[in-house]
Amino acid sequence: MNREILQFKTEFFKALAHPMRIRILELLSEGNKNVNELQAILGSEGSTVSQQLAILRSKNVVYGIKDGTSVIYSLRDPLIKDLLVVAKAIFDNHLVDTISLLEDMRNENTRKEG
Template sequence: MNSDIQQFKTEFFKALAHPMRIRILELLSEGEKNVNELQAILGSEGSAVSQQLAVLRAKNVVASVKEGTTVIYSLRDPLIKDLLAVTKQIFDNHLVNAISLLEGIRSE
C-alpha cells in the first residue's frame, strides 16, 4: 500500500508540473469556469488550454460537466485549493529566508 500512495503522489505532482496547469487550478479555485473563460483570463489559445485541461482531467485533478455545448470545469477535490495556498506559503518562507540571507551579506 505504501507504494500505491507514493505512485499516486508521483502522478498527482506530475499533473501539476506545468505553469499553465497551476494557473488553471488557481482560477478554478475561485469557481467553475469553461474553456472560453479560462482562455480569456489566461490570454492563451484555446487549444493550449484544452491540452492542459486534458492532462488535469486524465489525472483526475479537475472534473468536467457538459452543459449544452459548453463544458464546465471545476476542482475535483477542494483540498487542491489548500495545497496551492500551502505552496504559496512555502514560497513566501523561501523568499523571506533569501531576503534575510541577502541582508546579512549586505551588512558584512
C-alpha cells in the same frame, strides 16, 4: 509505504508541475469555468488551455461537465484549494529566507567596502 499510493502521489504532483496548470487550478479555486473563460483570463490559446486541462483531467485533479456546447471545469477535490494556499505559504517563506540572505550578503559587502 504502499507502492500504489506512492505512484498516485507522484502522478498527482507531476500534474501540478507546470505553471499554466497551477494557474488554472488557482482560477478554478475561485469558481467553475469553461475553456473560453480560462483562455480569456490566461491570455492563451484555447488549444493550449485545453491541453493542460486534459492533463489535469487524466490525473483526476479536475473534471468537466458538459453544458450545451461548453464544458464547465471544476476542482475534483476542494482540498486542492487548501494545497495551493499551503504551497504559496511555503513559497513565501522561502522568499523571505532568500531576501534575508541577500540582505545579509549586501550588509557584509557594505562593511567590507567601508
